[in-house]
Amino acid sequence: MTAPSWLAFALAAALACFPVVATADAVAGAPVADDTPVPAPPTPTRTTTADHSKFEQLQGPFRSGPEVTEACLGCHTEAASQVHGSVHWNWRYEHPTTGQTLGKRHALNNLCLGIVGSYERCASCHVGYGWQDEHFDFSAQNKVDCLVCHDRTGTYEKFPTGAGHPAYEDTMFRGRMFEAVDLAQVAQNVGQTSRATCGSCHFHSGGGDAVKHGDLDSSLLAPSRVVDVHMSPEGLDFNCSTCHEFSGHDQAGSRYLVTAVPQHGIAVPGRESDRPACQSCHGDTPHARGIHDKLNQHAELMACQTCHVPEIARGGLATKTLWDWSTAGRRNEAGVPVVERDDEGQIIYDGMKGDFEWRENYPPIYRWFDGTMRYTEVGEPIDPSRPVDINRPEGEPRRNGARSTGARIWPFKVLEGHQPYDEAHQHIVVPRLFGRDETAYWRGYDWNRAIEAGMAEARRVGQTDAEFSGRHGFVETRMYWPVTHMVAPAEMALSCEACHTVGGRLEGLAGVYIPGRDRHPLIEGLGWLAVFFTLLGVLGHGLMRAVMAMHRRRPQPAASAGDET
């Protein structure tokens, strides 16, 4: 046998073994088939037994929202008291874990900072009528706004500064006409909530479309399947309430106490469930086991959203990533606040609000989260030399060896801000932004007066005991918004190497060893050094042999036997 022929045989044998790898991939890589037929959503005519346009009580005419509410309550006798028990009405939330009193009436934020004193403006997203000062009657039944949630005409809209009322006559607001609403027409066409009714507040929270959340904006009115696989009319056509189930006007789902680590599996009627958690429908092991089941095992440590909501603001609308109040106040000669836009028409400066930055389709940041959001409260001491977390997701990874629940890795949108604080007392303050006198910032453009008025109101309503020293500064702040909507189709989920790599999405997140990201510096260094020197050694050894052999092959008096090289 000559050398070339057996070398060829060896090569062929080696190659013949390689399909082992390819076959392994083919067997294990089979994705879960997703071709189950999607049932068409039920049309309202088939699910409701009442045609509200035939009701005598709803023929009108109505002069105001509360008149419509009184008509509603004539049949739906318990509706108002149910609403009175909800966070949508009270804007107050007692956190069972932290003991903090939150809700919009108490919690700080770094968007419009807080509602104190600005009720007339803020109440445009309250499910009520007439919240214009601290004397609003939270027990008044006819002050509940039924229509903002149950309108099916798309014509009902609260006026921005109407204390929760719609425009009853044609009114302009910052260059936009709000047409007088036909209350009888709306009342006769009420029905279940829709993406549009929930979205009228939640898509526009923070002062405009897409501003606050990064996963809730008007693109969800009719999203493509790629933007939201559940809510898309091309997909399951879910409403918000499909997951955020309501019972007695009380909804499932809270951003103060998030169901971050669901424990109850699939939601079965009559049993406790974690809806709106993903697991409520998908169960705890939604992935095909394959040969390793690692994807299902990841669910113990990671929220579904971490992989399945791969980017923030995927619907084509940018979300606000920075709100810098410290630059607010620029007005032109006529006293009108200056507004500047970038090339795409996005507002990047508003004299009323300061500088903005926007971003779309970008990766979230990731934190351990057990569902508890801890807030920095008004009057709470802060360290202004570093960014202050207005809210902070809490939780540590579960300890190994214990079957206890722990936190999971969750995606968050971070909103950075610069907002007023008390330089002398070193705590965050809430200014009064909106109002009809010069103490409101948007009238007087005087921070100290606005903060004085805001803090006085905050003390009056029991939000804080803190006083304002009269000296304000601006402190860098951050807010964490859990990313959970805009779930992408399975094929668009993050790939493994998004995190299992150096410099990936989970870079810097402590508490877990991630193959591909983590390595022991000593093992890595010594390992490659050993490989390098071994290689160097054999190359040197081989080279020396070759040189010596050539040397010997030169005509010599006596070549030794056995020297065939």
Add this chain to the structure above:
Amino acid sequence: MSRVLIFTRFERFWHWTQAVLVFGLLFTGFALHGTHAWIAYDTALRAHIVLAWSVIGLWAFAIFWHVTTGEWRQYVPTSRGLPVVALYYAYGIFSGETKPFVSTPAAKHNPLQRMAYFGFKAVLAPALWMSGLLLLFYAAWRPTALGAALPLAWVAYVHVAAAFGLMVFLIGHIYMAATTGHPWYAYLKSMITGYNEAAVAPPGAERDSYTPQVERRPEP
């Protein structure tokens, strides 16, 4: 020149299958380690697992074979003759000296090989498969007492360190076994054909060669 069967059909099958599996494991393993990204991570993971189970299965066969045939004795380290062989690779090989060892069916490996292969079988391979199985089944033992006592990172460190050791072994092994025979490819050839044509030492070899006595070995 007579032909002597050194490596049986099973040994050759075992050796070359293991070679392919080990290269596959190193390639996919360093993809999982983040050293290269030449294949998708999930593909690397699935392939790594299939290759790992294959090599574990192969080892089970090989261990059975070695125990039943008594061939395990070929890998018992010995110090006898080790200095001579070591000296040869450090010095004599350059000046064209004759190798002080001739493979026979009774003694297939020189003392240096015995030491290296024993190290691979007794240290590297167990470290790799034990830490590898722990990594594969992490979800099962994480909630147990073992999970509380043993951080996942340590298991991974052992696995990676052993993989570096494996690479060092492979480089040395490939160089020594594939290029230092007479002629240079003689060992490689005998691992493919099974036969060692130089089993009868070349003239003059007997004088220097050292053939260790093999402990009790059943006649084939």
